[in-house]
Amino acid sequence: MAQTFTSLSAPQVMLWGLLFFGGIYLCFGAAAWLLTKRVLPAAGIGRVLDPRPLQPGQLRRELTQSGVSVLIFGLGMVFPWGLLQLGWARLDPDAGWRQIAVEIIVLAIWNDVHFWINHRLLHTRWLRRFHGPHHRSFVTTPWSTYSFHPIEALMLGNVILLPMVVHDFSFWSLAAVPVFSLFFNCIGHSNYDFFTGVSYSHWFAASRRHHLHHAVHNGNYGFQFTFMDRLFGTRVAADAAEPVLQAFRKKHGATA
Template structure:
């Protein structure tokens, strides 16, 4: 029987064996996450009352979804290319990863990465709404006026690269546990999917409520400027960029 530690060692050695291995595994991982969460969201919406749908449309536009999938696959390709840099940095000893599991420190590390993801997204998103960045880059994402779960990675390749840098700073600053690092893309796409599925399950709450993140991001797609945050409304409050 292969022990959990041996399994981790096998996966670690295979992932960092070569840039090709790293690229392939990262591409497959992001592809699986993308289609898994988007498909799950579509399935769940079958059981949700239509009155919760923000756009009022009965179903998602198939042509829009095809376009979103096309751009998302390009974004996933960019994420996988960025993983090659991580492979090189790890092999060269520029970064370190903790391959042990310690529950006591794992939860705080996941929380730190969660808050960093929120800040990184807000800063990048603000930049993407400035001049050239919006006209030539971020506008592609906003062609999904009524977003769908498949629009979570529907980016220009430059935007995909910019958002994909979220992992770099933590890797160079601290040897996070590998499970904490893996939680980052999972958390990101899970929350991103809920932010783009065009449903508001809490219509009676104020727009500033934590549970209204789906509504806030839907309004961002409608009105374009404002609500630049990811899940938390805190940075929109601090910088007064929230909209209703």
């Protein structure tokens, strides 16, 4: 597969990139939507985090912005391909499954570091305007996952470039990054608590933490894990959104 990828032309790489990112976005988004809207509620598993309704036209806006992000991510596959063509990076064609597993773990940790740094920058006054389109989704959906301004998409989409120039990864390790990244991102934006019995600090409570980020618009800049927010003191309190949610419940006569 490594040899096949490097032998493609630039237009072929971009076409396959578009199909890949568009495919995983639609598949994961549809699966998360079906699970959180139909399957899990019917089975009595988990709970909705934010009961407020979606804004008028929100889904159409999210899908439109996500389409632009898919375009950027897909066409952007030419950059890692270009690193290989220039000889600035190499793929390891002989990596065994143990090496691939270790590489994926390392890349997952790096993904969290990279995401926190860029996400924190996007909340500074210089870059905040580029993060605003994503935060228009006060109540998130799985389709919010790629709903970015193009600048934000460029910032988040370069996650594998630095690792590629410092280590010869397997093709499969690098290809896994957008897959697990989108999977966890869909969970984080699902507005659904899948594991109500775990603590707020647990890895499986990522949807709770990211729900709070959208509800209060500061803190919880991390991705799936919590170590970056812990290290830099940017964690949001577990009950930070309660004043907003209680006001909504009171207004609409709800008690839960």
